[in-house]
Amino acid sequence: MSFDRSIKIAPSILAADFANFGAECEAVEAQGADWVHVDVMDGHFVPNITFGPAMCAAIRPHIKGVMDVHLMISPVDPYIDAFAAAGADVITAHVEAGPHIHRTLQAIRAAGAKAGVALNPGTPAESVAHLLDLTDLICVMTVNPGFGGQKFIDMGDKIRTLRAMIGDRPVHIEIDGGVDPKTAPLVAQAGADVLVAGSAAFKGGSVSNPAPYGENIRAIRAAAEGVWA
Ligand SMILES: O=C(CO)[C@H](O)[C@H](O)COP(=O)(O)O
Numbered sequence: 001m002s003f004d005r006s007i008k009i010a011p012s013i014l015a016a017d018f019a020n021f022g023a024e025c026e027a028v029e030a031q032g033a034d035w036v037h038v039d040v041m042d043g044h045f046v047p048n049i050t051f052g053p054a055m056c057a058a059i060r061p062h063i064k065g066v067m068d069v070h071l072m073i074s075p076v077d078p079y080i081d082a083f084a085a086a087g088a089d090v091i092t093a094h095v096e097a098g099p100h101i102h103r104t105l106q107a108i109r110a111a112g113a114k115a116g117v118a119l120n121p122g123t124p125a126e127s128v129a130h131l132l133d134l135t136d137l138i139c140v141m142t143v144n145p146g147f148g149g150q151k152f153i154d155m156g157d158k159i160r161t162l163r164a165m166i167g168d169r170p171v172h173i174e175i176d177g178g179v180d181p182k183t184a185p186l187v188a189q190a191g192a193d194v195l196v197a198g199s200a201a202f203k204g205g206s207v208s209n210p211a212p213y214g215e216n217i218r219a220i221r222a223a224a225e226g227v228w229a
């Protein structure tokens with residue numbers, strides 16, 4: 001997985017057909033997704049439960065590109081090796097999920113994955129100031145985590161602060177929550193390069209009618225890239 005700062009669209013399978021994950025991953029990739037985002041929730045760190053490492057391992061053969069695993073679980077450390085073994089390319093843990101995020105990021109890299117750190121809307125950019133050389137991706141939550149389809153919370157100032165803090169380090173800024181063609185330009189302008197989209201990517205389509213996925217992904221990408229035109 002090489003580093004580049006171009007806009008990458010990462011559909012979240014939280015908005016896919018839960019009875020058909022393998023086919024959904026293949027469909028969104030065929031329709032132009034750059035990464036596939038997998039939301040792991042434990043009913044403890046967030047008020048919802050989704051799936052675990054066995055599901056990630058099951059969909060791995062259906063994803064050609066990057067499998068981006070967003071862990072909304074606490075504790076994190078006991079599960080890192082299982083998600084790495086399941087084939088996660090990026091494993092992202094929340095800075096709020098435990099007292100030892102520094103150790104967690106070291107453990108993710110030691111397991112062979114790229115290390116991501118996520119910040120809830122109420123958590124300041126400065127919380128990752130001492131983690132910048134240990135992280136490959138900073139995920140700025142633009143909703144309170146736990147559910148898809150929520151209203152976008154503007155975190156433009158935080159994104160700009162993080163982009164300045166990162167400097168020329170090879171660290172992605174990922175935005176997660178409420179990203180659509182209207183909000184994509186705001187986050188791209190502020191310095192984000194990975195845009196997670198659940199509802200806005202899967203809207204109107206299905207595995208038997210995947211063309212809307214392509215239209216949705218192209219609309220989000222065009223809106224984000226438009227800020228540089
Ligand atoms: O981490 C998440 C929620 O906690 C999801 O990735 C996110 O909400 C994507 O869904 P949507 O684009 O519908 O907001």
Ligand SMILES: [Fe+2]
Pocket residue numbers: 012037038039070176196
């Ligand atoms: Fe997510």
